[in-house]
Each structure stands twice: as C-alpha cells, then as structure tokens.
Amino acid sequence: MKQQVVRIDSGRPAEMTAGEEEHLRGSLRRTLPECRGVLVSDYGYGLLHPANVPEVLEAVKGARLRAVVDSRTQLLLYRGIAAAAPNLEEAETAAGLAVHSDPRRLEEAGEKLRQTLSAEAILVTLGGVQRRSCGRWKPSGGRGPGQRGRRTCSDEARDGDRFPRGDRRSAASALGKSVRMGKILESEALRRAVRSERTAGRRIALANGLFDLLHVGHVRYLQAARREADRLVVAVNSDVSARSLKGPGRPLVPEQERCEILAALDCVDYITVFSERTVESLIRALAPDVHCKGHDYTPETVPERAAVREMGGRVVIVGDTKEHATQDLIRRVLERFGAGPQGGNA
Secondary structure, X not given: OOOOOOOOOOOOOOOOOHHHHHHHHHHHHHHHHHOOOEEEEEOOOOOOOOOOHHHHHHHHHHOOOOEEEEEOOOHHHOOOOOEEOOEHHHHHHHHOOOOOOOHHHHHHHHHHHHHHHOOOEEEEEEOOEEEEEEEOEEOOOOOOOOEEOOOOOEOOOOOOOEOOOOOHHHHHHHHHHHHHHOOEOOHHHHHHHHHHXXXXXXXXXXXXXXXXXXXXXXXXXXXXXXXXXXXXXXXEEOHHHHHHXXXXXXXXXXXXXXXXXXXXXOOOOXXXXXXXXXXXXXXXXXXXXXXXXXXXXXXXXXXXXXXXXXXXXXXXXXXXXXXXXXXXXXXXXXXXXXXXXXXXXX
C-alpha cells in the first residue's frame, strides 16, 4: 500500500484510561502476528503517550516487524525504528539543526536524526514531496530484517520507484530540486520559518517584485538585498497582481515558474507569492529587519515605508542603478524578431 486511502480523525487529546491501555495491548497481541509492517501515525491525541511508546515498540520488535513512524510532537521517543517521516519543520526541531533550504544541511539534519533514533532511514516531506534524506533501508518482500545496501536517495515517494543505487548524481539532483521547491512557502509556513530564524538570532530581509524575464538587474538587486541580513525573503507578484500593475499581456512567465527560477538562486532563502499591489500586509506579518527596494525608488517614495518603520525595521535601496528592465528586453526582442520572416523563429 503506497498511501492511506481514508483516515478519519475525531475526538480531542485525552489521557488513556487503564482499560483503554489494556485494550491496546490486547489488540497488538492479536493483530501483529498477521501484519507485515507497522505504520505509526502519532498526532498527539493520547493513544501513544510517552509511557507506552516503548511498550508498543517492543511489541513490534517482538513480532519481528518494522515500524515507520510519523510523529508530530514526540518523534525522539521512537528509537530503533525502520524509518521516520517528519516534515521539514519537524526534522529541524528533532535534529536541532536549521536547514535553510541547503541540500547539504538537509542531508546533515537527516543523518543526525537517523543516528539519534537508531533508524534505518529518514524521509523528509518538502512541499508535499517526500525524499529520503538518508538511510540504508530497503523494504524486503516479506517479514524479517529486510535488505541493507548502500545509502540512497529516493525519488518522489508517490511513485514508489527508486534511483539506481549507483546513480548518486540523479539522486543528488532530485534532492536539490526538492529543496529548491521547498523554499516556496505559503503565508503560514513562511511565518513559522521566519519565527524559527529569529529564534536562532538571524536577521530577515524582504525584497519584492514581479521578476518577469529574470535579468542581471534582478540578480544584482537580490544579491545586494541578501547582504543586508542573514536570510532573504522574496515576495513575488501573483499573475493577477502583475496584470493590474503592468497591463494586458503580462506577466510573460506564470507565477509558479517565476518562483521556481528564483528558488535556484543561492542568495534567496524563502519565496512567497502575494496578490496585493504592495507588500504592506506581508511586512506587518513578518516584521522584517530590512525592507530592500531597487533604484526605481528612494527611501521617501517606498510605498511600504511607514509600515516598515512601525514594525521596527528600516528601508534600504540596493542593487545597481536602473540600467536593466524587463520592458527593455521585450522591446529588444520585438525589434529584432517581431517582424519579417525571422519572427516565426524567435
């Protein structure tokens, strides 16, 4: 079975009664002999509290089965398991190591967590795609200890396929792409990430723009913005926002692709999409230490300047002077290829 078909959550967190604990023990004794593996989905509702986790794991081990664990709040209790499947935030918390969208730090955090849990593999969810960050476990066809081999990275867990064991470059490429896409966050996930960065004492810079047809002016702007702080958040105009600002025909590149292109830049740590005409609401949500704008503004003309100061931040103008623009690229393409027989080959 590759995924749960139906899961129904009901009730609220509560401690188990003595009768309920005995019922759990009896259920394990009856059902484990008929199982080929155990999936533990621990969301903190009380069935698996710290006192009975070791007993459950011992019963699994006694039945010579492997356990794969997804635990939201107490992952470190699950020692000696086959695999754990935390999301990125859970993995960072359990490993005590912030990843910062760096594939090497993801590998380091996964390996540290694997060793801490004495697990055979750790799989980390990044933006809905699971990757095996590290491990040596390969499921066997039946019960028992399974097979062990060289350390591998898996491809998308939804497919269930795996890279050839010797193809480290393919595995590293897939992991790198997964981490790049993991930079792109919706508002709530971004707030959590920024809160985690602040807890670690890091300063946050915010840059924003359309970034349609990425050019050297964009790159210099973002690199300069990144130098203003420890982490750079880039807010990207949505397609709807772009049309309202630039008119019909824009953007040329849809928002998802613009975000993916930006995610490939090392200077960019987090990316989010916004639909308003300004990023004032985002500034109030994140309270960046620095709000970075390009040279088409002055500190007195930045539309969000009052919100930045209200939230305790500062406005800076960074990047090169306004010598490059997407509109210039569009005009140049039209001049060279927009008419005549070459037009169809541009």
